[in-house]
Amino acid sequence: MKKGTLHLIPNWLVEYATETLPTYIVDVIQHVHIFYVEEIRSARRLLKKLIPDIQIDNLTFYMLNEHENDSLKLAASIWQRGNDIAFISEIGCPGVADPGQELVALAHSLGVPVKPYSGPNSIILALMASGMNGQHFQFWGYLPNKQPALSEKINLLEKESLQKNCTQIFIEAPYRNDQLLQQLCKICNSETRLCIAANISSPHEIIISQSIREWRKNELSFHKIPAVFVLQA
Amino acid sequence: MKKGTLHLIPNWLVEYATETLPTYIVDVIQHVHIFYVEEIRSARRLLKKLIPDIQIDNLTFYMLNEHENDSLKLAASIWQRGNDIAFISEIGCPGVADPGQELVALAHSLGVPVKPYSGPNSIILALMASGMNGQHFQFWGYLPNKQPALSEKINLLEKESLQKNCTQIFIEAPYRNDQLLQQLCKICNSETRLCIAANISSPHEIIISQSIREWRKNELSFHKIPAVFVLQA
Numbered sequence A, B: 001m002k003k004g005t006l007h008l009i010p011n012w013l014v015e016y017a018t019e020t021l022p023t024y025i026v027d028v029i030q031h032v033h034i035f036y037v038e039e040i041r042s043a044r045r046l047l048k049k050l051i052p053d054i055q056i057d058n059l060t061f062y063m064l065n066e067h068e069n070d071s072l073k074l075a076a077s078i079w080q081r082g083n084d085i086a087f088i089s090e091i092g093c094p095g096v097a098d099p100g101q102e103l104v105a106l107a108h109s110l111g112v113p114v115k116p117y118s119g120p121n122s123i124i125l126a127l128m129a130s131g132m133n134g135q136h137f138q139f140w141g142y143l144p145n146k147q148p149a150l151s152e153k154i155n156l157l158e159k160e161s162l163q164k165n166c167t168q169i170f171i172e173a174p175y176r177n178d179q180l181l182q183q184l185c186k187i188c189n190s191e192t193r194l195c196i197a198a199n200i201s202s203p204h205e206i207i208i209s210q211s212i213r214e215w216r217k218n219e220l221s222f223h224k225i226p227a228v229f230v231l232q233a
Helices: A024-031 A040-050 A069-080 A101-109 A122-130 A149-164 A174-187 A212-217 B024-031 B040-050 B069-080 B101-109 B122-130 B149-164 B174-187 B212-217
Strands: A006-009 A034-037 A060-063 A085-088 A114-116 A137-142 A167-171 A193-198 A206-211 A227-232 B006-009 B034-037 B060-063 B085-088 B114-116 B137-142 B167-171 B193-198 B206-211 B227-232
Touching (some): A006 A101, A024 A040, A034 A040, A034 A069, A040 A085, A069 A101, A101 A114, A101 B122, A101 B206, A114 B206, A122 A167, A122 A193, A122 A227, A122 B101, A122 B114, A122 B122, A137 A149, A149 A174, A149 A227, A174 A193, A174 A212, A174 A227, A193 A212, A206 A212, A206 B101, A206 B114, B006 B024, B006 B101, B024 B040, B034 B040, B034 B069, B040 B060, B040 B085, B060 B069, B069 B085, B069 B101, B101 B114, B122 B167, B122 B206, B122 B227, B149 B174, B149 B227, B174 B193, B174 B227, B193 B212, B206 B212
Parallel strands (some): A006 A085, A034 A060, B006 B114, B034 B060, B034 B085
Antiparallel strands (some): A137 B137, A167 A227, A193 A206, A193 A227, B167 B227, B193 B206, B193 B227
């Protein structure tokens, strides 16, 4: 029997922003009945907004818990029976700064076709808008939140960026954004460039790309605002 | 006078694949009259396909040549007069493994708002579909095409991936894909995982993610097929 497929469906960065999603996602969703999701409520909201007359009760949802083997075993048997699975992230692209990796790796190990769909990704949007090197870049996820590990990491990022002309991208828990910005202003060279892209793809989007010297002059706050940091020395 | 805005518009990865693009791109295009483009024909094809009754002759197109200061000077004066500019990449997202960086940097230096729009990006699609670490990754652009530089770089990538749990992403000119694959099979450890995502988002998409040991067994060819390489040791 032909095996099922794994479809990787991106979600909006800001709730109900369907205008940021490509139309081919709707076609997939209309043909899949089994959904693996990071968070059930956000996945249901996406489906209902994209297809207002969708019969949600006819669909099956499984929470992806990568620490429990059961949800992965179940996925294997769904594919073996020839059924497709669509994985929906809570925000943005599955598997990029987000869960999904083990489900995808399992699919490959079983010879299940994996089909990624394009969609909003805050890392790429921040990089595009930064004006920094897009030929060589590195995403670090969260930086350490304790000292001296944070200072050491910032020093390393800046040094690597300078030596390799590599743009450095990282994130922080939104309630610690201002502390991270303070540390960057304290540690980095005046000429190093820092872009902060906050509330990306929302009506409140703020994107500022300037030197550390300029960041030191203005006292901007990104407290509790989702933001991506992009740095080039 | 209020300054204009710089809109960063992604293009399809495969010609005429409008289903991979988000709908809000159409709204921007309808309100902008001045386009900076990487390649005029591909930009016109995108506009005509998205808005079939668009009056192309009423629009102004400038080739972005970042080595000539003239096109950047002109952009500055367009924004100063309060007009918007939309930059359209030839393929994928502006500024990511693509030109656009200097135009964006200029916008920031003049206080011109920069607005990035989401769209297909082969690096992120390949990473999503690889099943490899999406919390820490690095994009290297093109690897060196001469020896011993290529072997040295492959060794470095593999070592860094192992030491830092960092997924390594890179590309090659399509006519050299098979040579690169051969070198990877020759140099890397049997357990290292390699994903090749070729013809991404086209009906001929091929995504294979397996160990170097498995790559060595099957003689697959990606000759002249656009592909992204994703590696995790």
